[in-house]
Each structure stands twice: as structure tokens, then as C-alpha cells.
Amino acid sequence: MRNHSVRQDSLKWVWIDLDDTLIDFRANSRIALRLLYEKMALSRFYACCDDWIDAYEKNNKSLWDRYNRAEITKDFLRIERMRAVIADAWQGGSDDLVNLSWEMDRVYLALLAEQKTLVEGAREMLDYLRGRKYNIGVLSNGFSQVQHLKIASAGLTGKIDLVILSDDIGVNKPDRRIYDYAMEKAGCPDPEAHVMIGDNPDTDIAGAVAAGWGAIYFNRGKAGAPVMHEQFVEIGSLSSVISLL
Numbered sequence: 001m002r003n004h005s006v007r008q009d010s011l012k013w014v015w016i017d018l019d020d021t022l023i024d025f026r027a028n029s030r031i032a033l034r035l036l037y038e039k040m041a042l043s044r045f046y047a048c049c050d051d052w053i054d055a056y057e058k059n060n061k062s063l064w065d066r067y068n069r070a071e072i073t074k075d076f077l078r079i080e081r082m083r084a085v086i087a088d089a090w091q092g093g094s095d096d097l098v099n100l101s102w103e104m105d106r107v108y109l110a111l112l113a114e115q116k117t118l119v120e121g122a123r124e125m126l127d128y129l130r131g132r133k134y135n136i137g138v139l140s141n142g143f144s145q146v147q148h149l150k151i152a153s154a155g156l157t158g159k160i161d162l163v164i165l166s167d168d169i170g171v172n173k174p175d176r177r178i179y180d181y182a183m184e185k186a187g188c189p190d191p192e193a194h195v196m197i198g199d200n201p202d203t204d205i206a207g208a209v210a211a212g213w214g215a216i217y218f219n220r221g222k223a224g225a226p227v228m229h230e231q232f233v234e235i236g237s238l239s240s241v242i243s244l245l
Helices: 025-039 049-068 074-089 094-113 122-131 144-153 176-186 201-210 240-244
Strands: 013-016 135-140 162-165 194-198 214-218 233-235
Touching: 025 049, 025 094, 049 074, 074 094, 094 144, 122 135, 122 240, 135 144, 135 176, 144 162, 162 176, 176 194, 176 201, 194 201, 201 214, 233 240
Parallel strands: 013 135, 013 194, 135 162, 194 214, 214 233
Antiparallel strands: none
């Protein structure tokens, strides 16, 4: 954080990224992808479910990187993450491929929204922050139709005061406009009253720093005590938030 410290005297809002910071997106997504593989008979394209998941995840990551840079639209991402990984094995017409890709995406998001696995320490961190009387917000680049359902499925609705989604305003992290919008919705215009916790240094942390917020980079699984960098703190587990805040 600024000056290697958390401005606890002025801190009022703790903002947390949703996927792979609070909710274990990777684990939940893989469950949903396995269910999708069975439900939509994807063995006709991939004889091994693990191969299907590997191909999807590689393609999906590339598309999300482009989406976060505002290079592609949400609709392009949603259809292309499915279409691209089955196109080589597809033997029907292009319209049918598009229709199938949309159906796969719809079913996948529905299955994903039902999963409940949290990142280790997430619930305890939220309870601690609530006990310290901080306001808790979620700031996510995820899709509106599924993020609220994921929060509800994971039993987190009552632990979060405000949810800000890029999908609702057409601006993705790290664009500082979404951070400014979050401050406006929170009714708290002082950047030093806000801190962002997230697992993506290029979106969560870069955007928070640009907006003048404090920033905690959740480098999941990194061993050791929190590391103080010039503009942010790096942690390896969510339990470290308790010692920082």
C-alpha cells in the first residue's frame, strides 16, 4: 500500500475481487465443465474430458485477457470460448455450430452458478472484516447474470454490502472509471478510504493503484509473510488480511 502501510485510520471500504479471490472459480469451473461434458455429449469432440477442459481453459484465458483490455465484446467472448474449441471437430453447418456454442455457454454458466466452493479462508476473512465494522464490496469483471447467483450459491449475500460489476456499467478493471464509480455508489469519495484485494495484478491491483486506492495482491499459495512493494502489499493467503487490517 501507499508508504508500505494500510491507512487504517481512514479505511472504510474493503473491496474484494470475486473469482479466485473469494470464490474458487478454477475449482468450480472445472466441476461445471465436467458436468457440461457429460450433459452435452462432448465426447464426440474430445474423447477425454481432461483434454476438453485443458483446451477450453487455454482458450478462455486468452479471451479474458483480451476482454479485460477492451479488445473484444462480452458476446464475442461467450461464444468464441466454446466455438473455437469444438470447431475443428465440427462436421455440420456454421449456423448450427454457432447455435450449439451459445447453448453450451448458457448451460455452462447455469452449472457454474450452482457451485459453492470458496477460496480457503474467504469466509473467515469476511467475518473478520465485518467484525471490524468495515464496509465490504465486491468489484468484479464478471458477467452480471451469473455473478450474483454465484454469490448467493456460496452463501455470501449477507456478508457483502455492495456489488459493482463491470458488466453493469460497460467498463472493465483496470480502467479507473470503475473504481471511481464504486466510490460514487459507496458514497465515499476519498480514495484513501478504499482498499482492493484481488488475484490479478494487471486488473485488480493496477486499477486500484491508478485510482489512488490501497491494494493487496493475493498471490495465492505464495509462501511466507506479506511482502511490501512500493505501491501494494503481496500476500499468499487470505488469512494474512487479518494481520494487515
